[in-house]
Amino acid sequence: MRAAEDPDLDRFLCAVAESLGEKRVSRDGAGSGLALQPAAVLWPHSASAVSKVLRAARVHKVAVVACGTGSRLPGMLAAMAAGRFVLLSLRDLAGVHRVEPEALWLEAGAGTPLADVQRAAQRVGCALAGFEDAEPGSVGGWLGRAEGLPDPILGLVQPAVLGLEAVLPSGEIVSSVPTPRSACGPDAFASLVGTGGVFGVITRAILKLSPEGGQRRTLALSFARLESACAWARGVHGSTYPPRRAELWVDRVFGQEPPTFRAVALFAGHEQLVEASLRYCGRKGGELEGTPLPESPAWEKGASPAGELAHGWIRWSRLGPALGALDGRIGVPSRVVVDRLSPMGGRLRVFSVQPDPAGEVRSDSQRELDDLLAELDPQMQASGACWQAFSRLKVALDPDGLINPQAWPLGPRPTGDRGGGR
Numbered sequence: 001m002r003a004a005e006d007p008d009l010d011r012f013l014c015a016v017a018e019s020l021g022e023k024r025v026s027r028d029g030a031g032s033g034l035a036l037q038p039a040a041v042l043w044p045h046s047a048s049a050v051s052k053v054l055r056a057a058r059v060h061k062v063a064v065v066a067c068g069t070g071s072r073l074p075g076m077l078a079a080m081a082a083g084r085f086v087l088l089s090l091r092d093l094a095g096v097h098r099v100e101p102e103a104l105w106l107e108a109g110a111g112t113p114l115a116d117v118q119r120a121a122q123r124v125g126c127a128l129a130g131f132e133d134a135e136p137g138s139v140g141g142w143l144g145r146a147e148g149l150p151d152p153i154l155g156l157v158q159p160a161v162l163g164l165e166a167v168l169p170s171g172e173i174v175s176s177v178p179t180p181r182s183a184c185g186p187d188a189f190a191s192l193v194g195t196g197g198v199f200g201v202i203t204r205a206i207l208k209l210s211p212e213g214g215q216r217r218t219l220a221l222s223f224a225r226l227e228s229a230c231a232w233a234r235g236v237h238g239s240t241y242p243p244r245r246a247e248l249w250v251d252r253v254f255g256q257e258p259p260t261f262r263a264v265a266l267f268a269g270h271e272q273l274v275e276a277s278l279r280y281c282g283r284k285g286g287e288l289e290g291t292p293l294p295e296s297p298a299w300e301k302g303a304s305p306a307g308e309l310a311h312g313w314i315r316w317s318r319l320g321p322a323l324g325a326l327d328g329r330i331g332v333p334s335r336v337v338v339d340r341l342s343p344m345g346g347r348l349r350v351f352s353v354q355p356d357p358a359g360e361v362r363s364d365s366q367r368e369l370d371d372l373l374a375e376l377d378p379q380m381q382a383s384g385a386c387w388q389a390f391s392r393l394k395v396a397l398d399p400d401g402l403i404n405p406q407a408w409p410l411g412p413r414p415t416g417d418r419g420g421g422r
């Protein structure tokens with residue numbers, strides 16, 4: 001619906017154009033690059049400009065969708081019920097403001113492409129922790145979706161950021177207090193990370209760096225039994241310098257046994273650390289009767305997103321039953337990959353070799369996988385109590401549900417409830 005037919009939208013756009021300037025408002029939604037056209041596109045250039053937009057959105061009851069590079073948005077918007085919304089592009093909140101290589105952090109605007117952040121880190125001999133060069137996206141979009149990272153020093157899954165500035169749905173600007181890494185206590189900002197922006201728009205972040213050396217090595221092991229492959233995947237985090245990326249690949253054509261189990265890991269960093277970690281992970285593989293595989297460029301590339309039908313989170317103990325239950329339940333997957341490994345479990349991804357240009361198989365498969373994972377492991381999926389707590393917080397912060405409505409159905413949901421995976 002265009003502004004002329006919608007007086008609330010018109011008043012909202014007039015208010016926003018007055019505070020941001022006409023140049024930062026496109027009233028016909030042009031330039032969004034999205035299939036589902038927004039009613040308008042806004043390009044704020046500061047946290048205070050974002051604040052003005054959110055305040056006006058609340059007054060005029062206009063839904064606002066934050067956008068980084070838009071790599072994930074099309075799929076999320078497709079799942080959203082039709083309705084008018086305004087796109088808030090974070091493109092002009094870009095830039096690396098400060099780099100502290102000795103303290104291993106850098107500060108960047110939410111709209112900064114991750115590739116630019118990585119280049120800034122590499123210029124001082126570091127790398128953005130948890131980031132692989134092929135990943136698309138912006139700082140804000142990444143943090144909006146990433147719940148945690150394997151910490152390069154501790155190996156455990158840790159928050160992806162050290163600090164944040166964000167704008168709450170009321171328009172209030174909040175920033176985390178600078179504290180030492182060793183500080184402890186509840187983190188009031190945790191709800192802003194990994195929740196798709198439903199509790200506020202991130203405008204700036206302090207991101208973790210890891211020391212980067214020139215060495216890159218890969219390791220691939222073949223296991224005869226799933227249990228051994230899972231034990232290896234749990235154990236790699238015991239290394240003092242965990243792999244940059246580790247994945248389990250389960251290749252199977254359903255109905256044809258046996259499947260093959262492969263563990264694939266990429267190590268990057270200083271030569272001595274990489275060699276020590278490679279030795280540790282290789283030795284662990286040997287103890288679990290894993291057979292080393294010859295070097296291949298495929299190990300370095302990892303599983304690419306092409307052909308992914310569905311993904312969700314799984315605990316190691318449920319992987320065997322999940323593989324059994326996937327048979328016949330989801331399309332014809334030829335490969336299941338578990339990545340983003342932690343001592344608890346990881347992200348289960350189901351791939352097909354068959355093309356699915358309309359995305360029909362994909363959306364059915366995602367629903368099937370969500371249901372399957374909720375049945376197999378209600379605890380790993382968000383519990384009803386967690387969903388209710390998030391719902392109360394959402395109502396308190398954003399009573400009309402105007403901020404990032406496309407991400408709300410993707411949040412934690414009660415067991416058995418259907419919804420898109422994250």
Ligand SMILES: Cc1cc2nc3c(=O)[nH]c(=O)nc-3n(C[C@H](O)[C@H](O)[C@H](O)COP(=O)(O)OP(=O)(O)OC[C@H]3O[C@@H](n4cnc5c(N)ncnc54)[C@H](O)[C@@H]3O)c2cc1C
Pocket residue numbers: 065066067068069070071072073074076090110111130131132135136137138139140141142143144145146147148149196197198200201202203404406407422
């Ligand atoms: C280490 C790592 C871990 C990852 N973990 C996950 C994961 O756990 N789950 C997953 O699905 N993807 C994950 N990703 C993928 C990630 O979502 C995409 O790679 C990409 O970074 C998204 O960025 P974008 O700018 O294209 O986001 P967009 O497609 O523009 O937006 C994606 C979502 O974030 C919201 N958003 C965008 N900008 C902001 C902002 N400034 N403030 C608040 N919300 C905002 C949007 O409204 C939308 O809901 C991970 C990526 C990496 C590198």
